[in-house]
Amino acid sequence: MKRWNGWGHVETSKALPAGGLEFLASRIGEGGQPRDASLETALATVPPSRLADLPGLEADEQLRLCHARGQSFADWLALRHGRPGPFPDAVCRPASHEQVTRMLALARREGAFVIPYGGGTSVVGHLQVPADAPPVISLDMSGMDGLLHLDESARLATLGAGAAGPRVEAQLGRHGYVLGHYPQSFEYSTLGGWVVTRSSGQQSLRYGRIEQLFAGGRLATPVGDLSLPTIPSSSAGPDLRDLVLGSEGRLGVLTEASVRVQPRPEREDFHALFFSGWAQAVAAVRRIAQERVPLSMMRLSNAAETETQLMLAGHPRLIAALERLLRVRGIHDEKCLLLIGVTGSAKSCRFARARALEMARAEGGVHMGRAIGKAWSASRFTGPYLRNTLWEAGYGADTVETCVDWPQVTATVKAIERAARDCYAEFDEALHAFTHLSHVYPQGSSVYSTFIFRVTGDYETDLARWKTLKSRVSRAILAQGGTISHQHGVGLDHKPYLAAEKGGETGLAALRSALASFDPDGMMNPGKLLD
Ligand SMILES: Cc1cc2nc3c(=O)[nH]c(=O)nc-3n(C[C@H](O)[C@H](O)[C@H](O)COP(=O)(O)OP(=O)(O)OC[C@H]3O[C@@H](n4cnc5c(N)ncnc54)[C@H](O)[C@@H]3O)c2cc1C
Numbered sequence: 237m238k239r240w241n242g243w244g245h246v247e248t249s250k251a252l253p254a255g256g257l258e259f260l261a262s263r264i265g266e267g268g269q270p271r272d273a274s275l276e277t278a279l280a281t282v283p284p285s286r287l288a289d290l291p292g293l294e295a296d297e298q299l300r301l302c303h304a305r306g307q308s309f310a311d312w313l314a315l316r317h318g319r320p321g322p323f324p325d326a327v328c329r330p331a332s333h334e335q336v337t338r339m340l341a342l343a344r345r346e347g348a349f350v351i352p353y354g355g356g357t358s359v360v361g362h363l364q365v366p367a368d369a370p371p372v373i374s375l376d377m378s379g380m381d382g383l384l385h386l387d388e389s390a391r392l393a394t395l396g397a398g399a400a401g402p403r404v405e406a407q408l409g410r411h412g413y414v415l416g417h418y419p420q421s422f423e424y425s426t427l428g429g430w431v432v433t434r435s436s437g438q439q440s441l442r443y444g445r446i447e448q449l450f451a452g453g454r455l456a457t458p459v460g461d462l463s464l465p466t467i468p469s470s471s472a473g474p475d476l477r478d479l480v481l482g483s484e485g486r487l488g489v490l491t492e493a494s495v496r497v498q499p500r501p502e503r504e505d506f507h508a509l510f511f512s513g514w515a516q517a518v519a520a521v522r523r524i525a526q527e528r529v530p531l532s533m534m535r536l537s538n539a540a541e542t543e544t545q546l547m548l549a550g551h552p553r554l555i556a557a558l559e560r561l562l563r564v565r566g567i568h569d570e571k572c573l574l575l576i577g578v579t580g581s582a583k584s585c586r587f588a589r590a591r592a593l594e595m596a597r598a599e600g601g602v603h604m605g606r607a608i609g610k611a612w613s614a615s616r617f618t619g620p621y622l623r624n625t626l627w628e629a630g631y632g633a634d635t636v637e638t639c640v641d642w643p644q645v646t647a648t649v650k651a652i653e654r655a656a657r658d659c660y661a662e663f664d665e666a667l668h669a670f671t672h673l674s675h676v677y678p679q680g681s682s683v684y685s686t687f688i689f690r691v692t693g694d695y696e697t698d699l700a701r702w703k704t705l706k707s708r709v710s711r712a713i714l715a716q717g718g719t720i721s722h723q724h725g726v727g728l729d730h731k732p733y734l735a736a737e738k739g740g741e742t743g744l745a746a747l748r749s750a751l752a753s754f755d756p757d758g759m760m761n762p763g764k765l766l767d
Contacts, residue, residue, distance in 0.1 A: 241315035242312070255552060260629075265690055271317055305364065308360055309702050331379045348370055352432075354377055386413070397493050400426050416442065417446060438533055456491055458760065459756065486764060488755065504532070508604045509576065523599075544668070576609075634686075637683065637684040637723060638652075638713045641679055655708045667705075727765070
């Protein structure tokens, strides 16, 4: 069973290793006072449904509670403090495209809003129910998760859009294929959610972002179906797939998605390299990306993240030995860890590994084998469970991400971390910030920063602090010319910052009218992405 007020399965937890809490305490002080309302307290806030007796709808209180929020820090605060409302009036769990179409017609007749719900992993407020809205239906896609068609010759698979990561890969794996889309939220996030939020998986360097994987699909909209065929390439005007990608539930419901799949790779390894400093490491990563060395992943941690990862790795003796070894090679306190993935045939892996290591060594990189990469790979989807552990210890955690051209990368890392630390300094608090580059392109890189801070236990104070933090950091990103989101989407939290990259009001007006042509009554997830 999924946790109602945190991340993941109730039976899975991840402890902080010995020394982990001491490390955080030394950086930002002993944990604060988290408040945890009981499920009963939260359930007591669910009002009666305004849609209780309509066919195909479930109005169970706990079900409605579990569809009221996603995974943003604001969502966490609301859930943990037992204030998760407003709530959807009902949840619909369709099993077919036709049932979705019927539900949209019913919602239109009743004047209800519809919020499509994939895995509920949004971190930007996509799923929040607007206050003072007409009745709201949460349309949960989990029942539409089957493999509908596999064309091995074109390497295309069509799946129900409600399939979560493990289900996508299990069904393809039975035929020897992979999609290769591995966001950290893989355990719960869904194919439909990935498409409509323009998601990016950890091995996007090999498999591509979801934009490259999404070949076509079927969308149920309030004014009828939109079916997009799987043509390999076309010059016939604007591509409507681009409208579906990033539509965040505003156009309609993606019920089926056709995706480009690949045979299961013969080999996959992750290697660790250390650099003596950030500048050398960035130079190596940029050169490898620009030469298009066929790696499946490059993930470069700055010195603060490298230190944090090593401190939280849980093997103090091994880490001490590693640091001694690195010191002999001239790598000290400012060391930066680069993980590279090699995936494919044995021959292509040999080539990619050899070329990447050669280029990294030219910038002073030291190869430390596969053990660290293996440990990263084994825990790549369980990291989010640490959020539960941190919360229970009195710490909040949040992340921001962007993408900028190479000349702006280092300045952006600094600007984000500075904005976050300065913001918390105004509250007389320290904040621990660290950053990595995880999706690299010949032109530039994504920048992903994590913040850990103490919670006060007072809902209003913690929410106000988070809002200030979010706005300061978002403005710092825009000042560097970055996108407001490389992979998490817009939802509610990034909406105020969208105009900068959409050509201002002219671009936003064009987007608005495109949405209105599919949803003239504005019933689909209103208030998200655009006003
Ligand atoms: C711990 C954690 C790690 C994460 N790591 C990554 C990462 O590595 N890469 C990344 O890209 N993102 C990541 N995310 C963000 C999140 O997982 C993605 O945005 C994901 O694509 C959301 O998918 P979902 O199925 O959970 O959608 P939901 O959260 O349920 O919904 C998100 C939006 O999509 C809409 N929607 C969902 N399904 C449909 C559908 N079938 N049709 C129409 N609209 C729909 C919803 O209405 C909503 O607006 C992470 C989130 C968390 C909490």
